């Protein structure tokens with residue numbers, strides 16, 4: 001019976017219902033608590049931004065597409081700072097000291113509290129002003145021809161880096177590639193090269209890589225034109241930091257004499273294995289008289305035992321009296337895993353680098369984007385700030401755990417020994433050397449964009465499992 005005489009629900013029945021409801025509620029809630037994914041424990045609450053977790057410490061709303069591009073899953077900190085460059089016609093040291101701190105904290109500097117909280121909460125309000133040399137003019141490099149043995153797809157991938165040094169300099173690049181059935185692909189690559197100002201000439205060859213490599217001698221020799229002074233054989237990952245610097249460096253040699261110029265390996269064990277040769281990745285430079293001589297013995301040399309850069313060396317040593325001239329600014333970079341010590345050394349920028357997308361990672365095309373704003377002489381230039389942080393332009397923003405002595409020119413040995421190398425194995429090319437700083441804090445260049453308004457933006461990132469930290473540097477001219 002539902003109702004009693006008075007037409008009301010009996011009290012005991014109502015209590016039972018409430019009790020049952022409470023029991024069910026507790027059971028469901030209990031299950032839910034057990035089964036629900038437990039929230040991760042963070043010191044600070046996190047915001048979700050599509051798939052990206054953003055720490056509450058980030059006081060602005062960074063663009064989601066940009067964070068995806070930078071491959072950030074968790075963002076712990078985002079700082080943006082503007083840099084104004086001032087050109088200076090006085091000779092400037094590669095390493096400069098700056099009186100201001102890089103990280104503008106409320107505790108440092110004569111900056112008011114309000115000025116800190118500008119616009120979006122991530123930007124440091126006061127720009128940094130940095131001195132750079134007057135950028136070199138575009139050079140005419142029509143007296144240098146380059147030869148590279150590669151494949152269509154690698155050639156396509158290499159165009160960005162070729163564009164940096166070869167674009168609009170009137171140099172020529174001769175590529176010897178494997179026959180490719182997709183002629184359309186080759187046509188696309190040629191059009192792309194043309195749009196980048198690269199004079200690209202492609203020949204197909206049935207030979208394997210190391211035979212094709214030597215065949216470049218014949219291609220360079222038979223294509224010499226009136227103004228040709230140098231032929232240079234490169235790998236498809238040989239990168240020249242500055243064509244103006246390369247042209248100046250070659251001008252130090254008498255191109256009417258027979259010259260075989262190159263770089264040795266940075267590791268002695270590699271030299272023990274491969275010999276006293278110009279290591280191919282650094283670029284092998286042959287003067288016109290030497291190229292002409294090699295043309296007359298090409299067939300004999302084609303029969304020699306060794307291949308690749310060793311065959312070039314043996315051919316020169318067996319058939320001419322020319323010997324290797326080592327130019328220590330040309331770099332094979334036989335450095336494993338971490339070459340940051342080389343790039344952060346604060347020494348004169350190298351002419352060439354190699355292995356930057358295999359043995360170690362340094363995105364050279366992205367590194368060189370800043371040259372759009374301040375020229376090739378701006379690359380790898382170093383500024384040490386009042387707070388001890390060091391910007392190596394295009395490469396990293398770091399702080400050593402132990403401050404270095406003023407005037408210390410030693411290079412930090414960050415790489416792993418290769419092929420049984422000891423510390424001494426690297427001295428002949430890279431000394432003075434010092435031990436690796438295991439507690440160095442390092443933001444690495446991850447991306448850089450040149451904007452139509454003339455600005456260049458660089459993103460340096462410190463990767464961390466607890467969230468990545470980003471430093472965005474936005475560069476403009478005064």
Ligand SMILES: *[C@@H]1O[C@H](CO)[C@@H](O)[C@H](O)[C@H]1NC(C)=O
Pocket residue numbers: 050051
């Ligand atoms: C989130 O990640 C999933 C897979 O990981 C992907 O399919 C989806 O497109 C991502 N969403 C956004 C907004 O990026």
Ligand SMILES: *[C@@H]1O[C@H](CO)[C@@H](O)[C@H](O)[C@H]1NC(C)=O
Pocket residue numbers: 152153156157184185186188189
């Ligand atoms: C060349 O590379 C671009 C990306 O840089 C790619 O979109 C294009 O499909 C590639 N072309 C060929 C022929 O491999």
